[in-house]
Each structure stands twice: as structure tokens, then as C-alpha cells.
Amino acid sequence: MGKPTIIELARAAGVSPTTVSHAFSGHRHVEPETKERILALAARMGYHANPRAQRLRTGGASTIALASSMPFAVAAGPSKLGFLMEIAASAAMTALTRNLALCLVPPLQPDSDLGAIEVDGAIVVEPVGDDPIISFFRNRGTPIVSIGRVPGHPDIPFVDMQSQATARVMLEHLWQPGSRIGLITGEQRRNSYLETEAAYETFARQCGFTPFSAWINEIGGEEAAYEVALDLLGRHQDIDAICVPIDAFATGVLAAAQSLGRAIPTDLRVATRYDGMRARLATPSLTAVDLHLDQVAEAAVELLIATMEHRVPSRAAISPPGLVVRNSS
Numbered sequence: 001m002g003k004p005t006i007i008e009l010a011r012a013a014g015v016s017p018t019t020v021s022h023a024f025s026g027h028r029h030v031e032p033e034t035k036e037r038i039l040a041l042a043a044r045m046g047y048h049a050n051p052r053a054q055r056l057r058t059g060g061a062s063t064i065a066l067a068s069s070m071p072f073a074v075a076a077g078p079s080k081l082g083f084l085m086e087i088a089a090s091a092a093m094t095a096l097t098r099n100l101a102l103c104l105v106p107p108l109q110p111d112s113d114l115g116a117i118e119v120d121g122a123i124v125v126e127p128v129g130d131d132p133i134i135s136f137f138r139n140r141g142t143p144i145v146s147i148g149r150v151p152g153h154p155d156i157p158f159v160d161m162q163s164q165a166t167a168r169v170m171l172e173h174l175w176q177p178g179s180r181i182g183l184i185t186g187e188q189r190r191n192s193y194l195e196t197e198a199a200y201e202t203f204a205r206q207c208g209f210t211p212f213s214a215w216i217n218e219i220g221g222e223e224a225a226y227e228v229a230l231d232l233l234g235r236h237q238d239i240d241a242i243c244v245p246i247d248a249f250a251t252g253v254l255a256a257a258q259s260l261g262r263a264i265p266t267d268l269r270v271a272t273r274y275d276g277m278r279a280r281l282a283t284p285s286l287t288a289v290d291l292h293l294d295q296v297a298e299a300a301v302e303l304l305i306a307t308m309e310h311r312v313p314s315r316a317a318i319s320p321p322g323l324v325v326r327n328s329s
Contacts, residue, residue, distance in 0.1 A: 004045045004046060004047045005047075006020050006021065006047070008045070008047075009038070009041060009042055009045060009047045012041050012045065013034075013037055013038045013041050015034060015038065019034065019038070020038055023035045023038040023039065024038075024039075024042075024099065028309060029309050029311055062099065062100055062101060062120065063100065063101045063102070063103050063118075063119045063120060064095055064100050064101075064102055064103070064119055064120060064121045064122065064123065064301070064304060065102075065103045065104075065105050065117060065119040065121070065122040065123070065137075066087065066088050066091050066092075066102055066103070066104050066105065066122075066123045066125065067104075067105035067122060067123070067124050067125070067133045067137075068084055068105075068107060068124065068125035068126060068127070068133070069107060069127060069128065069131050069132065069133055070083075070084065070107055070125065070126060070190075070218060071107045071218050071219050071221075082247075082274075082276050082277065082278065083247075083274050083276060083293075084107075084125060086276065086293050086294075086297075087125060087147065087293050087296065087297045087300075088102070088104050088297075089297075090293060090294040090296075090297035090298060091123065091297040091298075091300060091301050092104075094297060094298045094301040094302070095301050098301065098305060100120075100301075100305075103117070103119055105117065105133070119142065120142075120143070120308060121142060121143040121144070121145075121304045121305075121307065121308045122137045122142050122143070122144050122145075122304075123144075123145055123146070123147060123300045123301070123304055124137070124144060124145075124146045124147070124150075125146070125147045125148070126146075126147060126148040126161070126190045126191065126192055127146055127148070127150050127190070128151065128188050128189050128190055129150065129151035129152040129153065129189055130152075131150070134146075134150060134153070134156070143304065143307045143308045144156055144157075144304075144307075145157045145158060145159070145300055145303045145304045145307055146158040146159070147159050147161065147296055147297075147300050148160075148161040148163070148190065148191045148192055149191040150191070151189055151190070151191050151194065157303055157307055157313075158303075159296055159299045159300045159303060159316065159318070160318065161191070161192055161291070161296065162291075162318065162320070162321055163191065163192040163195035163196055163199075164195045164196070164198065164199045165320060165321055166192075166196075166245075166273055166289050166291065166321040167195065167196040167199035167200060167203075167243065167245070168199050168203065169289060169321050169322075169323050170243050170245075170271040170272075170273070170287075170289065170323070171199065171200065171203045171243055172203075173271060173287065173323055173325070173329060174241040174242075174243060174269050174271055174329060175203075175207060175241070176240075176241075179207075179209065179240055179241055180209045180210065180212070180236075180238050180239050180240060180241075181200075181203075181204070181209065181211075181239070181240075181241040181242065181243060182211075182212045182213070182214070182232060182236070182239045182241070182242045182243070183196070183197065183200045183211065183212070183213040183214070183242070183243050183244075184213070184214045184215075184216065184225065184228065184229065184232070184242060184243075184244045184246075184249055184253065185197065185213070185214075185215060185216070185244075185245055185246065185249075186215065186216060186217070186218045186245075186246055186249075187215035187216060187217050187218075188217070188218055192245065192273075193245070196243075196245050196273075197213065200213065200243065212232070212236060212239065214228050214229075214232055216228055216246075216249060218246070221248045221249075221252075222248045222249070222251050222252040222255075223252065224249075224252070225244070225246075225248065225249035225250075225251075225252025225253060225256075226252035226253075226255050226256050226259075227252075227256075228252075229242070229252060229253040229255075229256035229257070230256040230259060230260065233256060233257060233260055233262060233268070234260060239268075240267065240268060240269065241268065241269040241270070241271075241329075242268065242269075242270050243271055244270060244271070244272050245272060245273035245274075246272070246273070246274075247272045247273070247274045247276060247278040247279050247286065247288070248278065249272075250270055250271075250272035250278070250279070250282070250286055250328075251278055251282050251286070253270055254270060254282055254283070254284070254286075254328070257270075264284055264327075264328055265284075265327065265328055265329050269287075269328065269329040270286060270287070270328040270329060271286070271287040271288070271289075271323075271328065271329050272286050272287070272288050272289075273288065273289050273291070274288060274289070274291060275288035275289055275290050275291070275324050276288075279324075279326070280326075282328070284326070284327035284328050285326040285327050285328065286326055286328045287323065287324065287325050287326045287327075287328050287329040288323075288324050288326070289321045289322065289323055289324065290321065290322040290323075290324055291321060292318055292319045292321070292322075295316070295317075295318045295319060296318060298316075299316030299318060302316065303316070
């Protein structure tokens with residue numbers, strides 16, 4: 001006896017072959033009870049969906065993209081392991097459990113051609129308001145969600161990175177009576193930078209110190225941060241702590257402090273946002289924040305699937321940011 005066909009399974013389940021296809025692909029909503037009945041019957045009958053046939057029927061690639069315009073200078077370390085890769089690993093695992101493959105689009109040059117990318121949906125990590133990656137996918141009619149709000153685009157579904165709460169956690173840790181805390185962040189207008197700057201201004205006002213912020217082009221990475229911090233700390237001796245959300249910038253600040261003879265943490269306390277390899281391997285190790293990126297990535301995949309299926313997603317609960325205190329503070 002040959003393998004059962006989709007028509008035979010549909011007849012046994014009392015549904016159409018299209019409903020069976022959607023139950024396996026996840027590209028359209030099927031009532032949970034119906035889907036459970038179809039999958040149980042399929043297991044008993046020995047039916048296995050043909051992925052290639054599904055792609056031919058739907059015209060889709062059963063693939064979602066994870067993309068970001070953040071350059072590797074800040075999105076990853078020299079080994080290419082870091083913030084973006086941690087999100088990608090968790091998103092890929094979640095996607096696979098939903099019968100989807102994840103395509104990682106690395107940070108691109110301004111003249112890069114995305115024309116060859118053919119996906120069913122896209123997750124964009126911390127985009128800027130006029131992000132070319134957002135424009136590309138929107139122009140093609142590809143469903144999009146973002147990790148972090150898209151500045152100026154309230155219509156794009158997003159997973160909240162809790163950037164104001166994260167900034168507050170770092171600032172409260174760095175604060176001592178009489179302190180003056182500085183802020184060094186990226187000049188690109190990503191929502192996490194905007195929310196961090198707003199939280200910093202509020203905190204400085206509440207604590208009664210004069211704020212001082214410096215902005216660095218992400219492309220410059222650690223080297224650019226070293227030069228800016230060297231100037232900042234040389235001219236403002238009263239700054240005794242710096243909040244540096246970007247870990248690549250934070251290691252540049254550590255190097256500048258060392259060049260100026262500013263002992264860490266006695267003369268200068270430093271904290272960064274992402275608790276990755278840079279923070280752990282820095283000398284001294286950097287106080288950082290657990291952003292629960294595994295939860296963020298899973299929530300983004302679920303949100304994208306809901307968006308692709310034109311349904312309202314359930315609200316994902318992301319754990320509050322948690323401080324990981326190390327030698328830098």
C-alpha cells in the first residue's frame with residue numbers, strides 16, 4: 001500500500017485539502033481543534049507533508065528573514081558573535097518549531113542589492129526611522145515586524161526592547177550622591193538610543209546633575225569611542241561614571257580611561273546595555289544588562305507569524321531587564 005495522499009487525509013479529517021495544507025504550513029489560521037485532529041490523523045496514517053509541494057502551491061519560500069542595518073562594528077564582535085547573532089540563534093530555533101526556516105541578512109552596505117531575497121516575512125532588528133531595509137520589504141509587500149519600535153512608523157508591529165527601563169537600571173546602579181554621569185550613545189536614530197537619551201535627561205534632572213551626552217557613528221565602533229571618551233574625560237574631570245549602551249563603545253571607554261590613568265571603578269564607573277562576550281571578556285569586565293534576548297527573539301517570530309496570518313497576536317511577556325554587576329562598576 002502506498003503512502004497516503006493529502007486528499008485521503010483531508011477526506012478522513014472531514015476537511016478540504018487546502019485546510020490540511022494550512023495546518024502543516026502554518027501560513028493561514030486553522031482552528032486549534034481542527035489542526036490537532038488533522039495532525040493526529042496524519043500521524044496514525046503515516047502521512048508526511050511534502051515541503052517542496054507546499055512551496056509550489058503557496059508560491060512562498062517557507063522562510064523568514066532576520067535583518068538589521070546595524071554594522072558589525074556594533075552588532076557583533078571580531079568573531080561575528082554578539083547581539084545580532086544571539087537574536088538570530090534564538091529566532092532560528094523558534095522558527096524551526098513553526099516549520100519555518102530563518103534567513104539571516106547580514107548588515108549591508110548602502111549600495112547592497114537585496115533583490116535576490118525571497119521570503120514570506122521579515123524581522124528587522126532595531127531599525128532607524130528611514131531604514132532602507134524597512135523600505136525594501138514594504139515596497140515588496142512583505143509582512144514586517146521589528147525588534148524595537150520603528151521611529152516614525154507606529155503602524156509596524158514591534159517587540160518592545162524596554163529601552164527606557166534598561167537605561168534606568170544602568171543609571172540607578174551608577175549613581176552615587178554627588179555623581180555626574182555621562183552618556184555615550186550612537187548618532188543613528190534608533191529607538192533604543194532615543195529612549196535611553198530621554199531616560200538619561202530625566203534621571204539627571206531628578207538627581208540634580210548637569211547631563212553631558214556624546215554621540216558616535218556606529219561605523220566607528222570601539223576606535224571612535226576611544227577618541228571621543230579620551231576628549232570627554234580629559235575635558236570633564238568631574239564625570240565619575242559613564243552609561244554606554246553599546247558594548248563596543250564601552251570597551252573604547254575603558255581603553256581611554258586607562259590611557260588617562262583613570263582607575264576603574266574607583267575613578268570611573270562604566271556600565272553597558274548588552275551582556276555579551278565583549279562585556280564578559282573586557283578588562284575589567286563590564287557591568288551589563290540581561291536583555292532576555294531569547295524571549296525577545298521568540299516573541300518576534302510569533303508576532304511575525306500572527307502578522308502573516310492577519311490575526312491579532314497574543315501579547316508576549318518579556319522579563320524585566322536584569323543588571324549583571326561586574327568589575328567596571
